[in-house]
Every structure is written in structure tokens, then in C-alpha cells.
Amino acid sequence: MTQTNSSIGIRQLLDMQKQAFIEEGAVSAEVRMQRLQQLIDMLVEHKNALCQAMGEDFGGRPAVFSLANDILGSLASLKHARDHLKDWLGDSARPSVKPFDMFGATAWVKYQPKGVIGIIGTWNAPLFTLLSPLACAFAAGNRAVLKPSEIAPRTAQVLAEAVAKRFDPQVLAVVQGGPEVAAAFAEQPWNHLVFTGSTSVGKLIMAAAARNLVPVTLELGGKSPVLVSDTADIAHAAERIAVGKSLNSGQLCVSPDEVWVHESRLQALAEGIAAQYQSLYPSVSGNADMTPVINERHHVRVKAYVDDAKARGLSVLEVGAAQAGSDRRLPLALVINPPADAEISRHEIFGPAMVLRSFHNIRDAVAAINAGERPLALYYFGNDETEQGWVLDNTLSGGVSINDVVMHPALEDAPFGGVGASGMGHYHGREGFLEFSHARSVYKAGSHDPRREWGMLPPYNEQFAQMLQAAVTP
Numbered sequence: 001m002t003q004t005n006s007s008i009g010i011r012q013l014l015d016m017q018k019q020a021f022i023e024e025g026a027v028s029a030e031v032r033m034q035r036l037q038q039l040i041d042m043l044v045e046h047k048n049a050l051c052q053a054m055g056e057d058f059g060g061r062p063a064v065f066s067l068a069n070d071i072l073g074s075l076a077s078l079k080h081a082r083d084h085l086k087d088w089l090g091d092s093a094r095p096s097v098k099p100f101d102m103f104g105a106t107a108w109v110k111y112q113p114k115g116v117i118g119i120i121g122t123w124n125a126p127l128f129t130l131l132s133p134l135a136c137a138f139a140a141g142n143r144a145v146l147k148p149s150e151i152a153p154r155t156a157q158v159l160a161e162a163v164a165k166r167f168d169p170q171v172l173a174v175v176q177g178g179p180e181v182a183a184a185f186a187e188q189p190w191n192h193l194v195f196t197g198s199t200s201v202g203k204l205i206m207a208a209a210a211r212n213l214v215p216v217t218l219e220l221g222g223k224s225p226v227l228v229s230d231t232a233d234i235a236h237a238a239e240r241i242a243v244g245k246s247l248n249s250g251q252l253c254v255s256p257d258e259v260w261v262h263e264s265r266l267q268a269l270a271e272g273i274a275a276q277y278q279s280l281y282p283s284v285s286g287n288a289d290m291t292p293v294i295n296e297r298h299h300v301r302v303k304a305y306v307d308d309a310k311a312r313g314l315s316v317l318e319v320g321a322a323q324a325g326s327d328r329r330l331p332l333a334l335v336i337n338p339p340a341d342a343e344i345s346r347h348e349i350f351g352p353a354m355v356l357r358s359f360h361n362i363r364d365a366v367a368a369i370n371a372g373e374r375p376l377a378l379y380y381f382g383n384d385e386t387e388q389g390w391v392l393d394n395t396l397s398g399g400v401s402i403n404d405v406v407m408h409p410a411l412e413d414a415p416f417g418g419v420g421a422s423g424m425g426h427y428h429g430r431e432g433f434l435e436f437s438h439a440r441s442v443y444k445a446g447s448h449d450p451r452r453e454w455g456m457l458p459p460y461n462e463q464f465a466q467m468l469q470a471a472v473t474p
Helices: 007-024 029-058 063-088 128-139 153-166 179-186 199-210 234-250 263-280 296-311 362-371 385-393 429-435 462-471
Strands: 092-094 106-113 116-120 143-147 172-174 192-196 216-219 225-228 258-262 316-319 332-336 353-359 377-381 399-402 437-444
Touching: 007 116, 007 143, 007 179, 029 063, 029 128, 029 153, 063 128, 063 234, 063 429, 116 128, 116 179, 128 143, 128 192, 128 429, 143 179, 153 172, 179 199, 192 199, 199 216, 225 234, 225 362, 234 263, 234 332, 234 353, 234 377, 258 263, 258 362, 263 316, 263 332, 263 353, 296 316, 296 332, 296 353, 353 362, 362 385, 377 385, 429 437
Parallel strands: 116 143, 116 192, 143 172, 192 216, 225 258, 225 377, 258 353, 332 353, 377 399
Antiparallel strands: 092 106, 106 437, 316 332
8 A cells, every 4th residue: 555656546645644534543652752763763764775775765864864864854853743742732722702791601723634645755855755744643643645746756755665564554554656646646635735846846736736726735845045244254154055055966856056245355255165165076086075956857957067067167166076967966066156047047046056146235136036936935145134034024034043054954953945936835844743733622611691681682773783883983
């Protein structure tokens, strides 16, 4: 039951989990914690096999990065949910309806699991994008079916086998297959659907879910900008940006994409980023510490962005040199002030390349950012608290890191998600628990109903009409 390759099979799996969910009834805190612990134990047991599979899928991804990003990142989400879900479970008392509250009427919100959650992961973080949202889904009491990315098939297979060893498919199952399976997966009547990936595919996922009125959580991307203030320490900003961009060779949804800096400091920042990146990766081809671009299609895509910039005569600073055809590792390319119609300006880069843009006034940079789609992440470097506050007040993004990059997604007790074209909904922490719960309002009547004696029921009298008129106040 863990490997399904048709819409009929996926539907059978979904129906089986839905029926089991109904038969189970209320899901205790102990059961939720047990399921989370099973996932934790699974990751601990299979960490080496999963890291090896991710390395093979990428053609040489460093095991230490897979361990840090996907294994430990997922464990952090799972452990936080396990250790805090009891604090999230209680009903939320609310004020009751006046004047019935004077006669004992009460009200509260009860948080209940939605049922069966479908989760579609992506290749760049092939475990984290499945298991981090699953942590919140399990904490909320749901069952789930996972659809790993077909671009990371070895990881998908190892995960499917590991899940099958520890879980009844009525609780958790894995579906494998290509784009046609993903399309069939999105068309099912899940109680909630999670997708991580590109904005273009996210639109298709949302359209498919809409046909069954399935609520969605979309974790997309965008051209996450970096604002380097006049008050920023250029050396510090260069180091943080270089380190952040180096992670997974820029193949992260929150990787810095466009860096804005004052025109007088552009050269210093470019040289600083280049020097820091060079210190991290003295060589490119065959460097076991550097993650290759995931496959040849994406390798060609990223290289084409840089080649287009070169063909236009733009200033391109490349850090290191790659031997043609030796592997899919690429040098970091810094493209300076490309026009809006350049390929690297028009697309999310999602690879080892980055745009540097100069501004005369930081407000001009903010205006340019606001003219585009809202990104998943925004980064600000600077030491002016007033300016920092202004930037936060006058921009909108999924999340923000200040004086660093790529850090806010690691906040387990704060929501992670996008806004607008970068997605909707979120997971992590109590907000993730709420995302996969139904907030059910409950009203309980008191011991006495005064409506008839107060003239509030037909036949209406003038006294009741006057009472209503008197209640209409500014």
C-alpha cells in the first residue's frame, strides 16, 4: 500500500485512511505523541541510508548538509511538536452571547483534526518538505499520505521503505511516481493538501484542489531580496550572504536571490561575497563539500541565466571555475545590475547565481521590491533601528531575517510560510497545529432562556422594538 501509481490506488488509500480516522474517534495526546516518536525513531534508524540516497539523487550532495538540513531539520520540527502538543490541545474559552451569558450560557473553540492530509514534497529538501509539515499534521491528530518528488527517486524509495516498516498505511503511507502521479494526487478530496515547489506548479495544485474545495498550504518561492543598508557592516553582510547562498548551492526556496546595496558600496560588497565564497569553496569541479545542481535540466537552466547576462555584456563576477562537463557543480555567478528583461531578472534563480543591484536611496530599493511579487523571505542588514522598523513596516514577505539570511525558517515556535505568489498557510509551532486543525465553535445554553418573558419572541411588542433601537449605538 505504500507505493501507488494510479489515481484509483491513491483514492483507495485515501478512503482507507478516512474510514480509519472516523472509526478511531477522538485522537488522544498519547497517540499523537506516539506517532511523532515513531517518525523520530525512523529518522534516527535510517539517517545514514537517507543521507546516502540524497547524495546519490544530487550526484554528490555532502552528507553533512543532508544530515543538518533534512535529518536534523525534520527532527527539530518533530521533537518540538512532540514536546509541546499537550499545550496546544486545550479548548479556547470565548465570551458567550449577551444577554444569555447572564443565565449561564458559555462558549468555547474546540480544535479537532481535519482527517487525512496529503503532502507533496520537493526535491531540494526532499525529507524536510515532507516531514516538517507532517510534524504539525500529526500533532493536530491527522493521518497523512506523502508524495515525495520524483526528481529525488532514491530518497523517495528509502523513505517509503522506512515508513512501511514502522507505520500502518492507515496512519501514514508514501506514494511514489512522476508528474502524472503528482497530478492525480492533487486531484483527490483530501481534508487538507500541502505542496512545496514552484509558483507555477502551485497554481496547478491549487486549481486541482479547488475542484474538491480542499484547503491548501502552499510553500512556494520567489526572488527573495536582501537589503544592505548604509549602516550595515559590509564584511559581515558579505560573509552571511555568501554562507547563505552556498547552502545546497542556492537550491533553497529562501536562498537570497537579489541583493540591493548603495551604489558607493556595490563593488566592496561584490568583492566581499566573492572572497567569502572562495574561502568556502577553493575549487568547484569535484569539490565534495559543494552540492551539485540536482540534474542536467536545472544545470542547463541556471547556466543559461548566466550566459544570457554575459551575452548582454553585463558585468558578471564568477567565483571559481568549473571544468566543462566534469560534473554539475557550478561557480557562483554575481550578475551586476541586470535589466528587467534579462533571464536572471525574470526567474527565481534556484541555483549558484545571484543578482547585485545598486540603489541611491534604500526607499528606491524597497519600491522596486514592492513592485514585484511578494517573496517567501526578505533580508535586511543594518544597524539603524528606525530604518529597520521602516523596512519591516513597508514591505511584506513570508518571513524576515535581520543581519543574516536563511535563518527564520529554523524558528520552530514561529510560523513558516509565504504570502501572495510565495504561498499561503504555514507550518511550525502552534500556528502549524492550527493550520491542520478545524477550529470548531461551540455554544452551550444556560439553565434559563429569558427571550419569551422579555418579549423577544413573536408576537413582538413595542417594548422589544424600543429595546432594539436603544441597542443601536455608535
